[in-house]
Amino acid sequence: MKKLFFITGVMIMTIQTTTAKLNIPKYSNLNYKPEHLIPRYIDANKLKVYIKSDKTLPIVRITLFIKTGKVYEPSDKVGIGTLFFEMMREGGSVKFKSTEIEKKLEYLGAEINTVINNEDASISMYCHKKDFDEIFEIFSDIIINPAFEEEKFNLKKQEIIETIKRRNDDPSKQVTREALRMFFGIHHPYGRRSEIETIEKITINDLKNFHKDFFTSKNIIISASGDFDENEMYNKISSSFSKIPSTQPNIGEIDEPNIQSGKKIYVIDKRLRQAFIVILHKGIKRHDDREFPLSVLMEYMGGGIQSKLGNEIRSKRGLAYSVYQYFSKRDKSGFIMTYLGTKPESVGEAIENVLNELQKAKNGIIDGKEFEMAKSQLINSFVFRFENVFSLLNEKASYDIYLYPDDYLYKYTEKINNVTIDDVKKIANELYDLENYLIFIVGDYNRFKSQLEKLGEIKILKED
Amino acid sequence: MRVVFLTILLLGRVNAMDESKINELKKLNAYVETNPKYPEIVYHKLKNGLKLIIFEKKFAPVASFAMIFKVGNVDNTSGQTGLAHLFEHMAFKGTDKIGTTNWKKEKEILEKIDKIYEELNIEDRKNEKDEEKIKKLKEEILKLENEAEKYQIREEFWKIYNELGQSQMNAFTSTDYTAYIVSLPSDRVESYFIIESDRFKNPALRDFYKERDVVLEELRMNKSDPSRVSWENLLSHAFVAHPYHNPTIGFEDDVSHLTRKDAIDFYNKFYLPNNATLAVVGDVNAIDIIKLAEKYFGDWKEGIIPNQNYTKEPPQNAEKIIKVYFPSKPSLKIGFKNDGINTDDMPALIVASEILANGNTSRLYKKLVEEKKMALYVGSYYSTPGHRYPSLFTIVSAPKGDTTVEDLDNEIMKEIENFPNNPPNEWEIQKVINNYEMNILKDLESNLEFAKTLAYNEQILGNWKFSWDMIEKIKKVKSKDIVDAVKKYLKRNRRTAVYLLEEKK
Numbered sequence: 001m002k003k004l005f006f007i008t009g010v011m012i013m014t015i016q017t018t019t020a021k022l023n024i025p026k027y028s029n030l031n032y033k034p035e036h037l038i039p040r041y042i043d044a045n046k047l048k049v050y051i052k053s054d055k056t057l058p059i060v061r062i063t064l065f066i067k068t069g070k071v072y073e074p075s076d077k078v079g080i081g082t083l084f085f086e087m088m089r090e091g092g093s094v095k096f097k098s099t100e101i102e103k104k105l106e107y108l109g110a111e112i113n114t115v116i117n118n119e120d121a122s123i124s125m126y127c128h129k130k131d132f133d134e135i136f137e138i139f140s141d142i143i144i145n146p147a148f149e150e151e152k153f154n155l156k157k158q159e160i161i162e163t164i165k166r167r168n169d170d171p172s173k174q175v176t177r178e179a180l181r182m183f184f185g186i187h188h189p190y191g192r193r194s195e196i197e198t199i200e201k202i203t204i205n206d207l208k209n210f211h212k213d214f215f216t217s218k219n220i221i222i223s224a225s226g227d228f229d230e231n232e233m234y235n236k237i238s239s240s241f242s243k244i245p246s247t248q249p250n251i252g253e254i255d256e257p258n259i260q261s262g263k264k265i266y267v268i269d270k271r272l273r274q275a276f277i278v279i280l281h282k283g284i285k286r287h288d289d290r291e292f293p294l295s296v297l298m299e300y301m302g303g304g305i306q307s308k309l310g311n312e313i314r315s316k317r318g319l320a321y322s323v324y325q326y327f328s329k330r331d332k333s334g335f336i337m338t339y340l341g342t343k344p345e346s347v348g349e350a351i352e353n354v355l356n357e358l359q360k361a362k363n364g365i366i367d368g369k370e371f372e373m374a375k376s377q378l379i380n381s382f383v384f385r386f387e388n389v390f391s392l393l394n395e396k397a398s399y400d401i402y403l404y405p406d407d408y409l410y411k412y413t414e415k416i417n418n419v420t421i422d423d424v425k426k427i428a429n430e431l432y433d434l435e436n437y438l439i440f441i442v443g444d445y446n447r448f449k450s451q452l453e454k455l456g457e458i459k460i461l462k463e464d
Numbered sequence: 465m466r467v468v469f470l471t472i473l474l475l476g477r478v479n480a481m482d483e484s485k486i487n488e489l490k491k492l493n494a495y496v497e498t499n500p501k502y503p504e505i506v507y508h509k510l511k512n513g514l515k516l517i518i519f520e521k522k523f524a525p526v527a528s529f530a531m532i533f534k535v536g537n538v539d540n541t542s543g544q545t546g547l548a549h550l551f552e553h554m555a556f557k558g559t560d561k562i563g564t565t566n567w568k569k570e571k572e573i574l575e576k577i578d579k580i581y582e583e584l585n586i587e588d589r590k591n592e593k594d595e596e597k598i599k600k601l602k603e604e605i606l607k608l609e610n611e612a613e614k615y616q617i618r619e620e621f622w623k624i625y626n627e628l629g630q631s632q633m634n635a636f637t638s639t640d641y642t643a644y645i646v647s648l649p650s651d652r653v654e655s656y657f658i659i660e661s662d663r664f665k666n667p668a669l670r671d672f673y674k675e676r677d678v679v680l681e682e683l684r685m686n687k688s689d690p691s692r693v694s695w696e697n698l699l700s701h702a703f704v705a706h707p708y709h710n711p712t713i714g715f716e717d718d719v720s721h722l723t724r725k726d727a728i729d730f731y732n733k734f735y736l737p738n739n740a741t742l743a744v745v746g747d748v749n750a751i752d753i754i755k756l757a758e759k760y761f762g763d764w765k766e767g768i769i770p771n772q773n774y775t776k777e778p779p780q781n782a783e784k785i786i787k788v789y790f791p792s793k794p795s796l797k798i799g800f801k802n803d804g805i806n807t808d809d810m811p812a813l814i815v816a817s818e819i820l821a822n823g824n825t826s827r828l829y830k831k832l833v834e835e836k837k838m839a840l841y842v843g844s845y846y847s848t849p850g851h852r853y854p855s856l857f858t859i860v861s862a863p864k865g866d867t868t869v870e871d872l873d874n875e876i877m878k879e880i881e882n883f884p885n886n887p888p889n890e891w892e893i894q895k896v897i898n899n900y901e902m903n904i905l906k907d908l909e910s911n912l913e914f915a916k917t918l919a920y921n922e923q924i925l926g927n928w929k930f931s932w933d934m935i936e937k938i939k940k941v942k943s944k945d946i947v948d949a950v951k952k953y954l955k956r957n958r959r960t961a962v963y964l965l966e967e968k969k
Binding site: 021022023024025027029030032056057058059090102103106107108109110126128155158159162163165166168169170171172270271272273274276304305306310311314315316317318319320321322341342343370373374376377379380381382383384386387388390 | 521649793
């Protein structure tokens with residue numbers, strides 16, 4: 001069988017395995033490049049489509065990536081995106097009633113799913129190839145002619161309201177959400193959360209406008225993979241989705257968030273066995289080349305048990321089960337999040353140890369061997385993002401929607417490989433700002449109150 | 465009615481091995497599945513009893529591995545609950561070759577630490593503790609730990625795998641089993657065998673007491689999670705005699721006093737090649753895999769697996785309703801005792817579970833979520849927490865708006881009790897079959913998921929073909945069988961309901 005991926009034998013760097021006693025062969029770092037994909041465009045509206053046949057299994061997957069997201073919701077209708085995509089999935093279409101769609105999908109074991117993230121969204125279908133025409137007809141009608149049935153609309157609204165009421169049940173989700181809210185500001189699109197009042201205000205007409213604003217061919221990319229003939233698939237997609245208008249999407253401008261300076265500590269007092277802690281530092285925006293040294297730094301500092309934080313907080317001191325650090329980039333700003341959970345008695349000790357590790361990296365103390373390991377991990381595990389044709393296409397489309405350069409994924413490992421230890425020291429020095437950060441804790445305050453005093457002024461917030 | 469035929473055949477054709485390869489595999493004493501009903505699996509059992517299942521899926525240059533041992537928390541004796549899970553953590557702590565610069569010297573120190581911990585445990589469990597003595601012992605331990613550290617290369621096991629480019633490396637312990645999983649670029653599969661054979665033949669169990677603290681943090685995390693709290697309560701109240709009663713992570717007092725010696729004894733008893741299955745799926749050659757397994761796992765000594773029959777759970781004969789107060793919104797979990805996965809009623813019970821709560825067209829969803837608007841969600845599963853012993857048919861839900869958990873529970877019971885008056889129709893049954901078949905396809909999309917399924921089926925359910933054979937059994941289920949199963953099992957005197965209620969400050 002023809003392989004769709006290739007690994008060249010080019011030596012980038014030799015792995016120095018850490019033990020001579022166990023005779024593990026030496027491997028070069030993989031020089032894996034995902035296959036270059038050439039998109040097609042629907043004639044009528046220039047909608048971009050990636051199509052690739054894969055006959056390994058008798059299934060078909062199609063995904064529409066849409067440039068929209070929670071951050072683009074109007075401030076008086078926060079939550080509309082979530083409601084809209086729930087209704088896309090369950091609210092029926094002009095041709096098919098929601099009950100009819102549910103019955104058809106569930107009977108055949110097929111799926112139509114929707115996802116909305118902060119700055120993108122998707123609608124996807126999955127079915128057996130023999131059912132393709134039936135499911136595709138439903139899928140495309142949902143997308144082009146959503147019905148937003150009233151009964152479903154009321155049900156979904158109630159469900160979202162109930163979910164808001166339950167938003168503090170899981171303390172790990174609560175602490176990350178609330179920390180970002182205080183970091184970016186409770187009214188800024190990067191920080192705000194849905195509220196019952198804003199959900200209640202949303203009307204079916206608002207959903208129709210949302211559809212008009214974002215469902216334009218300039219704002220959508222389609223990927224299709226599975227057991228089919230590529231030309232036939234192109235024709236089917238083209239004939240259904242040429243109806244999507246080619247008007248300009250209505251994506252509002254987002255202001256740069258005003259991130260407050262100084263050390264901020266917030267606590268939600270809750271009688272729990274563990275304290276849930278988030279530390280936030282300012283990160284980088286999307287399309288900033290510092291993402292490559294920053295990726296290596298994150299892997300080195302907080303990318304697993306072997307990382308600096310994993311080692312110091314978890315393995316060496318037994319202070320946490322869960323401890324990690326990662327970065328997230330958005331169009332106008334970004335953040336570095338350190339997350340950990342520890343018993344109330346060791347909150348102070350755990351935070352001090354985290355800050356101490358960041359301070360060391362900031363001062364240029366980066367272990368050379370562990371730095372190389374972090375690079376190897378990123379380079380050698382890259383191939384797993386492309387385990388099947390479906391993920392190959394989706395990776396590509398999900399970067400295209402953010403207007404990344406066409407060769408972004410192709411050059412990814414090369415860029416990681418070019419990162420030097422000095423680049424990592426530099427980015428650590430820039431971003432591990434030990435004078436400006438935010439700490440957020442959800443936990444039994446009385447049991448760790450005294451440990452926090454030396455870290456700065458504490459603000460107690462009420463859970464809501 | 466239209467019956468959906470799955471083209472697993474197609475998969476077989478794409479990957480089909482030629483005659484000469486099949487002959488070569490046969491020479492290695494391997495079995496190649498040629499029945500088109502099943503995927504083209506290569507099965508091989510080593511002389512020491514280790515079972516090997518290989519599926520070649522030549523697509524991306526990657527391979528996934530799942531090693532499953534038939535040992536879980538159900539196998540931990542009283543006083544040692546949580547040991548299976550703690551051992552799983554210890555299996556990442558290296559060997560006599562990985563993680564150390566001088567094992568001989570390190571081991572001597574670790575053994576000294578063990579002795580002091582034995583003493584500390586005795587003192588700590590006394591009613592009147594000698595705090596001064598405890599403090600002194602802890603100081604001694606700290607000193608020795610610092611000494612041991614001189615010979616340790618911390619987390620070297622992870623470091624080696626990370627450098628190789630591992631993906632999805634993890635392990636998990638359930639009541640029934642322990643699984644170790646990892647994916648690697650396929651040009652380095654030999655490393656897997658080198659590292660894993662050393663891992664399971666020569667574990668060092670270093671940093672035991674620090675890792676015990678990590679597990680205690682995990683336990684505290686679980687105790688802060690309303691869903692886990694209600695699951696634990698369901699199992700501990702539904703089972704009174706069988707060890708499904710115990711939480712998988714263990715009781716805090718037990719975990720706090722587990723020793724390295726306990727873990728070594730546990731390892732010697734259960735971590736045997738004849739108690740494990742390894743599944744390999746991806747861009748590999750089955751011949752190479754068998755040779756590597758023979759080379760690296762061949763000298764792993766088999767042993768006698770301890771008797772794994774535990775106290776049978778007595779008949780319940782009472783309805784139990786448990787109210788748990790927690791700082792979260794209310795939810796409901798119900799468990800009805802079943803008689804085990806291998807009983808003739810199980811296929812019908814599986815279908816009942818799907819008809820009741822799989823998807824928006826299921827009966828409970830339509831009634832509770834759509835019609836009555838009482839519930840936020842509803843779901844069910846036919847066998848919680850495991851499959852090795854009779855377990856629970858479970859239903860989970862959460863009330864919405866002004867509905868109380870009690871109202872929700874009553875409505876669910878009403879629907880179940882009304883089930884015999886409204887026997888399942890053909891559409892409902894065929895839907896279940898179609899979904900099962902599509903789920904198998906979905907599993908096949910991911911190397912790791914498929915490896916996990918194969919290893920689990922073989923090691924815990926007795927045959928890697930279990931999923932395919934179960935579909936055949938489900939196809940024979942009649943409407944009356946489902947009604948009979950619901951009448952027999954979903955009864956009040958077989959059930960335990962946990963009401964998680966909001967604790968006000």
